[in-house]
Amino acid sequence: MNSYAQKRGFLATLWDYLTTVDHKKIAILYLVAGGFFFVLGGIEALLIRVQLAVPNNDFMSADMFNQVMTMHGTTMIFLAAMPLLFALMNAVLPLQIGARDVAFPFINALGFWLFLFGGIFLNLSWFLGGAPDAGWTSYASLSLASEGKRIDFYTLGLQISGFGTLMAGINFIVTIINMRTTGMTYMRMPMFTWTTFVACSLILFAFPPLTISIFFLIFDRLFGAQFFNVDMGGNTIIWEHLFWIFGHPEVYILVLPAFGIFSEVISTFSRKRLFGYASMVFATVLIGFLGFMVWAHHMFTTGLGPIANAIFAVATMAIAVPTGIKIFNWLLTMWGGSIKLTTPMLYAVAFIPSFVIGGVTGIMNAASVADYQYHDTYFVVGHFHYVILGGVVFAVLAGLHFYWPKMFGTMLNETLGKITFWLFLIGFHLTFFVQHFLGLMGMPRRTFTFLEGQGLETGNYISSIGSVLMAVASVILVINIIITSVKNKKVGNDPWGDGRTLEWSISSPPPYYNFKQLPLVRSIDAYWHEKMEGRKEMPPAEPLGDIHMPNPSFIPFMISFGLFIAAFGAMYRPDYSWGLPVLIGGLVITFGSMLVRSLKDDLGTYIKKEELDDDKGVKA
Amino acid sequence: MKRFTRWRLSLLLVIMAFILSGCGEPYLSSLRPAGEVAKKQFHLMLLSTAIMVLVILVVTTLFVIVLIRFRRKDDRIPEQVEGSHKLEVIWTVIPIILILILALPTVKATLALGNMSGMEDEDAVVVNVRASLYWWEFEYPNEGIVTSQELVVPTDEKIFFNLTASDVKHSFWVPALGGTLDTNTDNVNTFWLQIDSDAAEEAGNLFYGKCAELCGPSHALMDSKVRAVSRDEYDRWIKGMKAAKEPQKPETALAKKGEEIFNEKGCISCHAVTSANSTIEAARIGPNLTDFGERAYVVGILQNNKEELKKWLKNPESVKPANKMTGTYEELTEEELDALAEYLLSLKVTE
Ligand SMILES: [Cu+2]
Numbered sequence: 001m002n003s004y005a006q007k008r009g010f011l012a013t014l015w016d017y018l019t020t021v022d023h024k025k026i027a028i029l030y031l032v033a034g035g036f037f038f039v040l041g042g043i044e045a046l047l048i049r050v051q052l053a054v055p056n057n058d059f060m061s062a063d064m065f066n067q068v069m070t071m072h073g074t075t076m077i078f079l080a081a082m083p084l085l086f087a088l089m090n091a092v093l094p095l096q097i098g099a100r101d102v103a104f105p106f107i108n109a110l111g112f113w114l115f116l117f118g119g120i121f122l123n124l125s126w127f128l129g130g131a132p133d134a135g136w137t138s139y140a141s142l143s144l145a146s147e148g149k150r151i152d153f154y155t156l157g158l159q160i161s162g163f164g165t166l167m168a169g170i171n172f173i174v175t176i177i178n179m180r181t182t183g184m185t186y187m188r189m190p191m192f193t194w195t196t197f198v199a200c201s202l203i204l205f206a207f208p209p210l211t212i213s214i215f216f217l218i219f220d221r222l223f224g225a226q227f228f229n230v231d232m233g234g235n236t237i238i239w240e241h242l243f244w245i246f247g248h249p250e251v252y253i254l255v256l257p258a259f260g261i262f263s264e265v266i267s268t269f270s271r272k273r274l275f276g277y278a279s280m281v282f283a284t285v286l287i288g289f290l291g292f293m294v295w296a297h298h299m300f301t302t303g304l305g306p307i308a309n310a311i312f313a314v315a316t317m318a319i320a321v322p323t324g325i326k327i328f329n330w331l332l333t334m335w336g337g338s339i340k341l342t343t344p345m346l347y348a349v350a351f352i353p354s355f356v357i358g359g360v361t362g363i364m365n366a367a368s369v370a371d372y373q374y375h376d377t378y379f380v381v382g383h384f385h386y387v388i389l390g391g392v393v394f395a396v397l398a399g400l401h402f403y404w405p406k407m408f409g410t411m412l413n414e415t416l417g418k419i420t421f422w423l424f425l426i427g428f429h430l431t432f433f434v435q436h437f438l439g440l441m442g443m444p445r446r447t448f449t450f451l452e453g454q455g456l457e458t459g460n461y462i463s464s465i466g467s468v469l470m471a472v473a474s475v476i477l478v479i480n481i482i483i484t485s486v487k488n489k490k491v492g493n494d495p496w497g498d499g500r501t502l503e504w505s506i507s508s509p510p511p512y513y514n515f516k517q518l519p520l521v522r523s524i525d526a527y528w529h530e531k532m533e534g535r536k537e538m539p540p541a542e543p544l545g546d547i548h549m550p551n552p553s554f555i556p557f558m559i560s561f562g563l564f565i566a567a568f569g570a571m572y573r574p575d576y577s578w579g580l581p582v583l584i585g586g587l588v589i590t591f592g593s594m595l596v597r598s599l600k601d602d603l604g605t606y607i608k609k610e611e612l613d614d615d616k617g618v619k620a
Numbered sequence: 621m622k623r624f625t626r627w628r629l630s631l632l633l634v635i636m637a638f639i640l641s642g643c644g645e646p647y648l649s650s651l652r653p654a655g656e657v658a659k660k661q662f663h664l665m666l667l668s669t670a671i672m673v674l675v676i677l678v679v680t681t682l683f684v685i686v687l688i689r690f691r692r693k694d695d696r697i698p699e700q701v702e703g704s705h706k707l708e709v710i711w712t713v714i715p716i717i718l719i720l721i722l723a724l725p726t727v728k729a730t731l732a733l734g735n736m737s738g739m740e741d742e743d744a745v746v747v748n749v750r751a752s753l754y755w756w757e758f759e760y761p762n763e764g765i766v767t768s769q770e771l772v773v774p775t776d777e778k779i780f781f782n783l784t785a786s787d788v789k790h791s792f793w794v795p796a797l798g799g800t801l802d803t804n805t806d807n808v809n810t811f812w813l814q815i816d817s818d819a820a821e822e823a824g825n826l827f828y829g830k831c832a833e834l835c836g837p838s839h840a841l842m843d844s845k846v847r848a849v850s851r852d853e854y855d856r857w858i859k860g861m862k863a864a865k866e867p868q869k870p871e872t873a874l875a876k877k878g879e880e881i882f883n884e885k886g887c888i889s890c891h892a893v894t895s896a897n898s899t900i901e902a903a904r905i906g907p908n909l910t911d912f913g914e915r916a917y918v919v920g921i922l923q924n925n926k927e928e929l930k931k932w933l934k935n936p937e938s939v940k941p942a943n944k945m946t947g948t949y950e951e952l953t954e955e956e957l958d959a960l961a962e963y964l965l966s967l968k969v970t971e
């Protein structure tokens with residue numbers, strides 16, 4: 001373990017990250033990869049807005065627009081929003097519950113590499129005959145009609161990265177159930193832990209339907225099956241059901257952790273415990289539960305009939321109740337508090353009205369009959385961007401500024417952070433508020449252009465200007481990150497000064513074993529509680545002893561790499577004779593690596609008590 | 621108190637109706653409802669918007685107070701409040717009431733719009749809509765006729781629709797008349813619309829429809845049109861269409877030449893110039909052109925005049941990328957284009 005103390009070369013660092021199973025490093029991997037895809041998806045968004053800035057624009061061809069639009073949605077949901085949230089979960093969650101790592105560090109790494117290889121596979125489509133072009137929903141009749149390999153990149157890429165997500169989800173569930181430190185009862189868990197717990201439970205139930213529907217599509221397109229081929233007795237509506245049984249909970253998979261981050265930020269910078277903690281937990285669970293009952297509101301116009309539509313309309317409206325509870329609890333948390341408007345707090349504060357707009361337009365969508373007018377129009381585009389940007393992206397940005405010192409040991413610049421915030425906020429509302437009206441005025445979504453003289457020019461132009469502001473904000477954020485990293489001014493355990501939960505009781509960044517002695521939790525907001533009692537540190541729950549840590553491993557990378565190779569084989573098998581051997585070869589790599597993992601004993605290593613005493617020797 | 625709330629709500633409704641109805645073009649905007657269905661939907665929009673604006677106002681007020689009153693001024697540690705059952709009950713119960721206020725009319729309207737009674741009547745106006753990449757076919761089963769791109773219907777009457785798609789999923793949407801309904805490849809969907817004559821007049825008797833479901837490159841250009849006319853005019857059109865069961869005899873020499881080219885170049889293999897719906901659907905590969913000369917638009921997006929028509933015939937790809945007509949016939953000379961245009965524009969059934 002002494003190597004950690006040494007200055008290492010680039011290759012050694014690279015190898016370290018390729019083999020790491022440490023949740024804090026995996027968090028950084030997720031952050032870098034998710035950040036990269038976020039920039040990619042953002043560029044695609046800008047291209048869309050350039051094309052739609054004026055009527056009859058020929059900046060992009062119709063075909064190119066469909067690819068860009070599809071990849072924007074797919075990238076943002078699967079390759080940016082989810083990984084960025086996983087980055088924050090990985091960085092913080094084990095610390096919040098007082099654990100040395102997640103339950104399955106090996107699987108944690110595997111989840112990341114699967115996601116990354118899936119994402120790379122999907123994006124290689126740009127260079128290999130064109131990107132997917134049937135929308136992120138990839139409805140079956142259109143995706144079967146799409147020629148070339150485009151949709152196969154979508155199905156195979158998402159399948160691989162979906163496996164990764166499922167594993168990450170299961171891992172966090174087990175971690176939260178099994179790895180809490182002494183005294184960390186369920187009802188003392190920080191809100192971010194709770195929301196992660198519920199979100200990961202949703203992953204557990206929502207991703208299998210996606211996996212199945214994607215398998216159907218893979219088999220239809222590559223292996224001659226007929227699941228969705230209407231002429232052969234197939235049915236395309238099945239795809240819609242399966243997709244939305246996944247797709248609706250997916251919204252909550254994204255937004256619940258976001259709620260968690262905001263809960264932490266708001267309570268920290270109001271110096272108050274979360275108002276109505278128990279009802280917050282209850283509301284989270286209820287939202288998760290109801291999230292599975294409402295998928296057909298995405299299909300009000302599919303023709304399920306008035307009875308089904310009425311039932312799903314009312315069920316959907318019901319979700320407003322627990323969501324409302326949360327909004328008011330946040331407001332009351334701030335009420336009577338001592339509010340400090342730091343950058344993360346600005347995002348949290350701005351989130352409330354922004355998200356309320358997204359929420360109420362959601363209720364408007366739920367009114368099924370009215371939704372016939374909103375469905376597949378820019379109204380819906382406006383609605384879900386309010387939810388996903390106003391909710392999830394604001395949360396990621398808040399979380400990033402909030403936890404940056406915990407992840408990297410240095411604070412992002414507050415002035416630049418606030419400039420980013422204001423530009424982003426203004427740009428966001430400029431871009432998406434008018435889109436509601438564009439939809440109502442007759443503009444369908446996913447249109448590569450619009451005609452002159454139909455009253456849609458002004459709204460589209462405003463929307464495009466807004467998107468430029470958001471782009472500028474993102475550039476400033478990157479500059480901020482670079483400046484901060486170069487300066488690298490180190491900070492202490494609790495740099496915000498108002499930390500409430502366990503992660504702020506240890507150094508920034510924490511040593512690779514996190515806690516020298518696992519902490520004893522005596523109250524909700526455990527660290528705040530001890531601070532108020534006049535203590536500087538958490539009381540230990542165990543005597544100082546040897547610490548068991550897992551070994552790094554290259555096998556997760558190899559398992560994922562094998563699937564990546566196999567996907568190429570599967571895709572080109574119908575056209576080239578080398579396809580089948582490559583498919584088999586890839587699977588051999590994957591299953592061979594699994595076999596090695598199963599047969600070779602890997603008992604991990606121990607950090608000796610003496611090493612811990614000499615703290616400097618083991619600082620990561 | 622209760623009366624006050626109701627009064628406030630209706631005031632809000634009126635104000636919003638005023639603001640929203642200024643939005644968009646009367647022939648395209650769902651905020652300018654031109655018939656019973658669109659009006660029902662518009663009223664529901666208003667009601668939900670009113671409730672939601674109320675919610676936003678309450679939240680924003682609280683929000684502003686919090687941000688003004690509770691900013692950090694000193695290093696004091698605020699009281700750590702656990703919660704309040706009373707408040708929590710209030711903000712659980714009030715949303716439930718608000719939702720009930722919205723849910724009941726929603727359910728009622730959903731059932732009303734789903735009610736297809738009257739469709740089986742002999743004199744009902746029934747239209748089979750068939751969506752194909754990137755055009756619309758309208759078949760009148762009771763009259764035994766077919767037209768395309770522009771639907772002709774009488775005002776102030778219920779019109780019943782059967783919707784299907786022949787290749788991929790599309791969605792039939794005429795915002796000013798009512799919300800969208802998907803045209804599936806799997807099944808037939810049904811709904812109805814009704815158009816007020818006053819509103820039709822305001823919109824120039826021509827409503828614009830869009831395809832709402834992503835269906836390929838030209839999805840954005842897959843527009844339909846609805847010509848809403850009086851019952852008399854509608855009857856005249858039907859009579860004319862029914863009479864056009866044989867190809868019309870072109871009058872001018874140029875048009876005659878156009879007809880020949882139309883037949884020689886194979887246009888006829890995709891486009892019918894007679895109105896009967898006797899050929900099977902699969903054989904109707906392109907729009908029916910029987911009353912083409914009376915349409916306002918070519919392929920739904922170009923003004924129907926000689927110039928624009930020639931533009932379409934010369935290079936369809938430049939008008940609608942990936943359309944199914946491109947490259948299916950030999951290139952046309954300028955003379956051939958003139959003749960074809962003359963012929964096609966002469967195809968009329970009501971004069
Ligand atoms: Cu949904």
Ligand SMILES: [Cu+2]
Binds near residue numbers: 833834840
């Ligand atoms: Cu379409």
